[in-house]
Amino acid sequence: MTDCECLEKCPFFHDKMENMPSMAGMLKQRYCQGEWGLCARHRVFCALGRSAVPTDLFPNQVERVDEIISAGSLA
Numbered sequence: 076m077t078d079c080e081c082l083e084k085c086p087f088f089h090d091k092m093e094n095m096p097s098m099a100g101m102l103k104q105r106y107c108q109g110e111w112g113l114c115a116r117h118r119v120f121c122a123l124g125r126s127a128v129p130t131d132l133f134p135n136q137v138e139r140v141d142e143i144i145s146a147g148s149l150a
């Protein structure tokens with residue numbers, strides 16, 4: 076498995092987000108160093124670019140992705 080292309084600059088991976096979940100380590104392993112194509116942050120990054128990824132979006136919050144992308148596409 077390969078690492079996510081965003082890993083180097085990702086605030087989640089580098090523990091720079093507020094309220095980091097206690098299971099952050101598990102999420103990093105699952106998404107950042109595994110199934111990064113399923114990560115909510117990565118999906119917004121692909122659709123709208125890095126600057127459109129909300130500062131409070133965690134990798135497993137996939138339920139927020141469609142709304143963020145729709146809103147971003149209209150902006």
Ligand code: SF4
Binds near residue numbers: 082106107120
């Ligand atoms: S998988 Fe998601 S959280 Fe992890 S480095 Fe990539 S964009 Fe960041």
